[in-house]
Amino acid sequence: MTLIGIGQIILYLGVLLLVTKPLGTFIARVFQGERTFLDPVVAPLERLIYRVAAIDPRKEMNWKENAVAMLLFNGCGIVFLYLLQRVQQVLPLNPQGFGAVTPDSALNTAVSYVTNTNWQGYSGETTMSYLTQMAGMTVQNFLSAATGLAIMALFIRGIARHSVATLGNFWVDLTRSTLYILLPLAVILSLVLVSQGSVQNLSSYASAQFLQPTADTSGTRVTEQVIAMGPAASQVAIKHLGTNGGGFFNANASHPFESPTPLTDFLLLLAETCIAAGVCYTYGVMVGDKRQGWALLTAMLLIYVIAIVGLYAAESAGNPVLNGLGVDQHASALNPGGNMEGKETRLGIGPSILMATASTSTSTGAVNSMHDSYTPLGGLVPLVMMHLGEVVLGGVGSGLYGMLVFVIVAVFVAGLLVGRTPEYLGHKIEPFEMKMASLLILIMPIAVLVFTAIAVVTDAGKAGISNPGPHGFTEILYAFTSQGNNNGSAFAGLNANTPFYNCTGAIAMLIGRFWLAVPTLALAGSLARKKLIPSGEGTLPTHTPLFIFWLIAVILVVGALNFLPALALGPIVEFFMMPH
C-alpha cells in the first residue's frame, strides 16, 4: 500500500460523495414528474414517445399492471436481441463479416444484457457486428438500467404512499430514466472518452506493421498487427453508467481503446457508482425524510470501504510465488509493484482494486484487471461483495430496492428481539411482507449454490475449468455468483461459451433478475395499501447509527453466512496453500 494509492481511494470516495446530493436531487425531480433544466430539449421527445407508444403518462397502475408491463417489455428485449445476433450476418455495419452467433450463446447474451448482468461468454471483437453492438448491446445497456430505476421508483412510492393501490406508471418511469438521466450522462461521458483515446468509428479493422515482426504459436512469422475498431466509446459510457459491464472488447475496461488513460478509468469508476449513491439521496427526498437516505448510503459505504481496504492490502502484497524468482514486487514511484498479473501498467494496483470493488459492489461487472489472477484473498473480496446480494451501492435502481428489502428484514428482526411491532416509515410489517422479503433473500443463494453444485458434479461443468486445484472450483462458484446476482464479471479463465454454461447461466440470470423484481413489486404494492401508523414511542428509528450497524450486521449474517462453506472450499483453501 502506498500513500498515492490511498490518496486515489480517498479522492474517489470524496468525489463520489460530492456528486451524491446534486445527482440525487435531480433524479428525485425526474421521478416526481417535476420540471428539470433538460425539459426544453427532452420534453418534446418524451411526449412523442408517449404518443407513438400509446402511453397515458397520467395513468397510475397497481403493482400487477406494472409487473406485467415490465415483464413484457423485457421479454420483447430478449427476443429482439436474440434475433439480432442470429441474423447479423445479413445486416449492414458488419465490416469484419462476422457470422450468426450460435443459438446457445445468443440466448445467454440476450438474457445477459436484458437482465443487466452483461455476463459475456463471447469475445466482442471476434463475434459481434457493429450493428449488434449498437442496436443490441448498447440499447439494452440503457433499457436494463432504466428498468432497474423504474422498479426502484415504483418501490419507493410504495414506501412513501399510504392507503392507495397504485405505485405509478412503469412506462413513464422507464422513459424518464432513459431520457433525463442515462442518455444525457452517456453523451457527455462518451465524448470525454473519445477525447482521451477511446475509439468511435464504423471503419473496418486497421492494420499496422509490427516494428519487430513476431511469430504465432505454430512458429509462422507475423508482420501485421490488425487492430480492432468500432463504435466503442458510446457503448462503454453507458455500460458503466447503467451498471451493465459488458465490454465492447473482450478485455473490457482494461482494453486501451475502452479506457485509454487513468483519467478515463477514474471517470468510469465514478460513473458506475454515482447513480447508485445518488438514488439513496433520491430515496430520502421521495419519502420525505432525507436522513433515511443518508442512513442507507452510510451502511453501504461502510461495507464498501472495508472491502476496498481489504482488497488493496491483498493485491498490493503481491504474489509470494514470484518472490523467490528475483522479481521486484515493491511499489515505488517507478514500479507499480504488487500482483501485476492481469493488471495494466497505466493503472497499477490502486485503480485496479477500486474498479474490482466498485464493479462487484454495484452489479456492473466491468473489469480493468482480471479477477481470475487475483491473490486468493483478493479474489475473495469481489465474490463476497456479490454474495451480499448486490446491495452495497448495487445496480442502478436494483441496489436500492435490494437494500430496502434488507431494511425490512432488519426492522422485523429487531422488532422480534425487543418485542415491538415491526414497522418501517409508517407501514406495519406483516406476514405477507416478510414472506416476500424472505423469498427475495433466499432465492439468490439457492440458485447460485444449486447451479454450482450441478456444475462441479457434471463433466460438462468441469470441462470449463482452466485453473487447477481450488481455484478451478472458485471459477465455477464465481460464474454462478456473478450470473445469479446479475453482476457479469468473471473469473474469466472459465471456458463458459458452451451449451451447458450458456443455458444454466441464462436460467440463473433470469432468476436473479425477475424472480426478485416481481416479489419486490408485490411488496411495494402491499406496503402502499397499508394505513399510515403515526410513529410513536414504540417506533424503532431507522436513521440512527445504531440502526445502521444493525442493518450491516443483518446483511453480513444473511448474505455472507450462506456462502461461507462454499468460500472455504475455494479461495480460503487456496489462501492456506500459498507459500508464506
Place this chain on the structure above:
Amino acid sequence: MVWKSLRTAVIATVLFTVLTGVIYPLAITGLAQVFFPWRANGSLIHVNGKTLGSELIGQPFTAPGYFWSRQSATSPFPYNAASSGATNEGPLNPSLADGARKRIHDLREVDSLNLSSIPVDLVTASASGLDPHISVAAALYQAPRVARARGISLQKINELVARETEGRTFGILGENRVNVLLLNAALDAEPSQSKGN
C-alpha cells in the same frame, strides 16, 4: 390489459432501439469524427506512409536493442489487437510461475551482466494483452542492455526514456509509465552504430 401492454412494449422497444441504438451512437460517432478524428480512429501513428501502430496499443519485442513490452496472452500471437485477453492464470497455477521463469531466463540471457531484481510488470502478463506501457523501473532495468546493443550511451537512452515517460494524471491517478512502441520508434530514429536487431 395484457394485449395493450404488449403493444406498448413492442412499440417502446422499437422506439428506444432507434433512439439509443441508432441515433445516439451515430450522433456520438459524428461528433467524435468532427472534434477528435485522430483519437476516434484509433490514435494511429504513420511514419513514411506506413502505419507504425497505435499509440495506445502495444507491440511485442524480443530483440536486445529494443525495450521489451510486458508479456501478452493474446492468441495466436502476442499483442494480437484483434483478440484482446489475459492469461487468467490463478496465483498458484504452475504455468504462471513457469511463464515468469521463462521470461526471467530470457531477460537474463540477453543481459547476463544485469543482476538486479526484475520489476514485476516485466515478468507478468497484462489484462488486455495489449498494454502499451511498462513501468519506469522496467525501462530503467532494460536501458543498459539497449544502450549496449545499439552502441548508444546509457545517458542518451535514459534521456529518451524520460522523454517517453507519462506521469500520473493530476499527479495522483494511475502510475508513472513508459510507452514502449513510441520509445522504440524514437530509438530507431536515433543515429547509432547498430539497429535494433
